[in-house]
Amino acid sequence: MQTLTGTGVTMGDRAQVRDAEFEAYMQARQPSLLRTAYLLTGNRHNAEDLVQTSLAKLYLAWDKVQDRGSVDGYVRRIMVNENNSLWRRGWKKREHASDTLPEHPVVDEYDEGRSSQLWEVVQTLPRKQRAVVVLRYYEQLTEAEVAEILGISVGTVKSQASRALATLRGRAPESLHPRHSEEER
Amino acid sequence: MNTHHDELEQLLGRQLHDQVDHLGGHPLSLGDVTGRAGRIRRNRRIAAGLGSAAAVAIIVPVAVFAGRGVDDADRPIEPAPSPDAPTEVARTTLTLTGLERGDAPGVEYFTPDGVVLPEDGLRRLDPSYQALVPSPADGGWIAVDPPRDSLSYLSEDFQPQGGSSKTAGLATTPDRAWVSWTATEAGAQTLLLHSTTDPEAGMAWDFPELPEVSPVGFVAEDRVVFEATDRKGSVEAGIAEPDGSVTPLPGLVGVMSADPVEGRIALQTTVNDDASGCSGVLDPAVSTTEPIWETCDHSLGAFSPDGRYVMASSPYGDGLGLTRLEILDAGTGELVAEFTQRRSSQIALVMPVWESADAIVAVGVEGETQTLVRLGVDGTLEEVVEPMQGEFGDLYFYFGEDRTRF
Numbered sequence: 001m002q003t004l005t006g007t008g009v010t011m012g013d014r015a016q017v018r019d020a021e022f023e024a025y026m027q028a029r030q031p032s033l034l035r036t037a038y039l040l041t042g043n044r045h046n047a048e049d050l051v052q053t054s055l056a057k058l059y060l061a062w063d064k065v066q067d068r069g070s071v072d073g074y075v076r077r078i079m080v081n082e083n084n085s086l087w088r089r090g091w092k093k094r095e096h097a098s099d100t101l102p103e104h105p106v107v108d109e110y111d112e113g114r115s116s117q118l119w120e121v122v123q124t125l126p127r128k129q130r131a132v133v134v135l136r137y138y139e140q141l142t143e144a145e146v147a148e149i150l151g152i153s154v155g156t157v158k159s160q161a162s163r164a165l166a167t168l169r170g171r172a173p174e175s176l177h178p179r180h181s182e183e184e185r
Numbered sequence: 186m187n188t189h190h191d192e193l194e195q196l197l198g199r200q201l202h203d204q205v206d207h208l209g210g211h212p213l214s215l216g217d218v219t220g221r222a223g224r225i226r227r228n229r230r231i232a233a234g235l236g237s238a239a240a241v242a243i244i245v246p247v248a249v250f251a252g253r254g255v256d257d258a259d260r261p262i263e264p265a266p267s268p269d270a271p272t273e274v275a276r277t278t279l280t281l282t283g284l285e286r287g288d289a290p291g292v293e294y295f296t297p298d299g300v301v302l303p304e305d306g307l308r309r310l311d312p313s314y315q316a317l318v319p320s321p322a323d324g325g326w327i328a329v330d331p332p333r334d335s336l337s338y339l340s341e342d343f344q345p346q347g348g349s350s351k352t353a354g355l356a357t358t359p360d361r362a363w364v365s366w367t368a369t370e371a372g373a374q375t376l377l378l379h380s381t382t383d384p385e386a387g388m389a390w391d392f393p394e395l396p397e398v399s400p401v402g403f404v405a406e407d408r409v410v411f412e413a414t415d416r417k418g419s420v421e422a423g424i425a426e427p428d429g430s431v432t433p434l435p436g437l438v439g440v441m442s443a444d445p446v447e448g449r450i451a452l453q454t455t456v457n458d459d460a461s462g463c464s465g466v467l468d469p470a471v472s473t474t475e476p477i478w479e480t481c482d483h484s485l486g487a488f489s490p491d492g493r494y495v496m497a498s499s500p501y502g503d504g505l506g507l508t509r510l511e512i513l514d515a516g517t518g519e520l521v522a523e524f525t526q527r528r529s530s531q532i533a534l535v536m537p538v539w540e541s542a543d544a545i546v547a548v549g550v551e552g553e554t555q556t557l558v559r560l561g562v563d564g565t566l567e568e569v570v571e572p573m574q575g576e577f578g579d580l581y582f583y584f585g586e587d588r589t590r591f
Contacts, residue, residue: 023215030212035205044208052213056221064528118200137194138201151535153583155297155312165193 022062025071026055033075039134040083042123054079076139077149080131121171128152129164136161275522275564279509279532281549287559287567291540293317294557295583310343316585318361322384327364329355329586336366354399355587358406358445359490359539364587365400365409367392374398376425378409390425402443402450404469410434410443410450422452424469434473438462441485442590446492449515451485451590452476462500466515478518487590488515491542494562498591507534507591510547512562522564534558538588548582555581 030051037047037054058065058075065074122133128150135146136157143161147154293302299310300317310317314337316329325346326339336352337345353367353374362382368375372394380386388407392398396415404410407427414420422440424432434440438453441464449468454476456462464485465476486496489512497511512522526532530551537547543562546569548555556572559565573581 035208038205038208052221055218059218059222118197119204137198
């Protein structure tokens with residue numbers, strides 16, 4: 001076994017440490033990544049595939065990325081780019097034909113199911129608007145962080161989010177409209 | 186404060202959580218991930234081995250829409266003999282520090298302050314416009330506003346002239362004498378071709394409401410290459426011909442760009458389930474199905490304005506932007522120049538566009554430093570604007586949407 005440094009760390013030792021670090025990260029973050037991937041793709045099969053590919057690319061870049069102290073941002077960016085590139089390559093949506101909902105969909109009893117109707121509309125948004133919506137309103141990232149992940153300007157994030165909200169309001173059922181909400185009160 | 190807006194945002198956030206908070210699944214093991222990583226690495230190595238000489242033209246069977254090309258990727262790839270001897274490849278290490286300052290960019294670029302025109306410098310412009318094409322025929326501009334999916338005519342001093350229309354895509358010839366976009370109205374789409382110099386010149390092709398038609402480029406000034414994407418994401422492509430007919434381009438995954446000088450089309454031919462894939466260049470005058478050359482080592486971007494070269498990069502988007510950029514001979518696929526970074530480097534190239542027949546300009550990003558760089562076909566690399574220390578995550582410079590193909 002080749003000794004790399006005078007500290008006694010061998011390549012094999014380093015690989016074991018590296019894999020252990022990666023595995024710890026993966027185990028800790030996988031559920032969260034899967035949830036984000038689900039919101040980006042709209043079904044669990046594609047979400048799991050997206051997470052696996054994204055983690056694989058993260059694994060290949062692990063030495064490079066972990067020094068940046070922003071692994072979460074990096075893997076999110078891989079995931080969004082990968083999802084967008086798959087969309088561009090024209091096969092992801094074909095698999096959407098077999099969309100299935102999560103195992104335990106929850107209807108919020110306090111909003112009489114209005115929010116689940118929103119999800120239906122979210123799934124019709126263009127991919128970039130949808131990514132902005134997921135990162136901004138699910139991941140609760142700042143506009144600057146969303147811009148970094150998507151590789152677009154903050155101004156575009158703002159306009160995409162605004163347009164997505166306008167679409168949601170326009171296409172969502174009447175019960176989501178402000179006037180209706182006021183009347184309910 | 187818009188309380189209705191806030192209410193919707195809160196409801197949206199809650200709904201997104203509701204959809205996934207109880208999402209179950211089979212946890213991936215380290216072996217699952219390293220196995221997928223191994224496939225990616227193996228495909229990269231195979232592709233690099235075949236493509237490194239870059240003097241070869243690679244021909245593989247073209248995948249069809251019915252499949253994802255997985256089987257094709259497993260078939261042996263046979264390099265075709267190159268008619269010419271390999272030429273010397275210009276190899277340059279990417280850096281953003283210590284670069285010589287070159288002339289200002291020869292194409293317009295956008296900043297948060299407006300658009301910077303090669304002749305006039307900075308001009309104030311609504312930042313929502315992300316493409317700007319001069320229209321000498323009426324003394325104004327054609328502008329695209331992607332967030333609103335609209336195209337507008339602007340006056341010479343960038344004031345909206347009305348008549349904005351819902352549109353998809355914008356393609357221009359390299360000299361920007363011709364533009365094409367899709368106008369959408371209820372129940373129908375029209376693929377439009379307009380001359381920017383002659384208000385009388387133009388064509389229109391009518392399509393049904395679906396699949397969604399979007400122009401990609403030109404194989405001649407009166408022949409528009411377009412993609413048509415249906416609700417399920419299936420892509421078909423064709424050439425809108427001057428006699429009103431359409432020439433189908435069957436059996437491809439997607440069209441990346443087109444070149445009106447040599448009449449060639451850059452396309453993606455296969456895609457694998459690990460997101461790797463192959464690309465190639467099609468000459469529809471020779472065949473509408475068989476590329477004249479193909480590579481599994483690159484994804485392809487825009488052709489140079491003279492059609493001699495085509496931009497290329499890694500077939501994988503790894504989240505950092507382009508970490509390498511190559512220039513290939515568009516006729517053979519031969520590597521002409523490559524710009525790669527050191528292993529420890531964190532430079533990303535964003536939105537590379539052709540500035541001239543022998544130079545590309547791109548946004549260079551390293552940490553919070555952003556600048557514009559010029560990458561020459563001869564391997565030269567120079568800085569062309571004063572670098573900016575941008576806020577984290579905010580892309581300060583960008584190029585017109587019709588020019589960018591990566």
